[in-house]
Amino acid sequence: DAGVTQSPTHLIKTRGQQVTLRCSPKSGHDTVSWYQQALGQEPQFIFQYYEEEERQRGNFPDRFSGHQFPNYSSELNVNALLLGDSALYLCASSPGTERGAQYFGPGTRLLVL
């Protein structure tokens, strides 16, 4: 049973560029959440996708956008990258119920120069 997978594992971009990160959820899960984990900090909720719609959003600017596909996989897009966007971006999947625990992928480490 494959867990949550994310690609790429590492990425280096320059300020002002755009980036797309990808996530495939755990088998049987239909909900995908994205988190940003700055170095030495706890994960911060970016948004969650369910049934191809953004269901909830955290305190992140509109430069952060996402998409969910019919097969439940998801993309996180960040436009106009800032140095402060350097972080580990985590994808978590869960069943679409209130009692579903979120399972995390290995993350994509983004460095903005």
Added chain:
Amino acid sequence: AQSVSQHNHHVILSEAASLELGCNYSYGGTVNLFWYVQYPGQHLQLLLKYFSGDPLVKGIKGFEAEFIKSKFSFNLRKPSVQWSDTAEYFCAVNGFSGGYNKLIFGAGTRLAVHP
């Protein structure tokens, strides 16, 4: 503001010592509670979860946690730690007024176990 507090930021123990990591949250409604562990170089793994029922929950690797509703606490325990338990531990909660979608994490506790 809704928040999760972990009181110990760094804990150093010798092998076989007992462990208790504190977690408190600030919300009076119904919540789901979780402990996650992040081993060096690895991804966040779910240790245990509490939704309802018996307030003492058992997780993987000998960990357990007790939910005390009156104290808004969900402390993690292990009777005897091993060197391989060296990791960062995060308490997380959902079910705040924003719904069950968003996990709010504590700042984490770095545990170092010396042989």
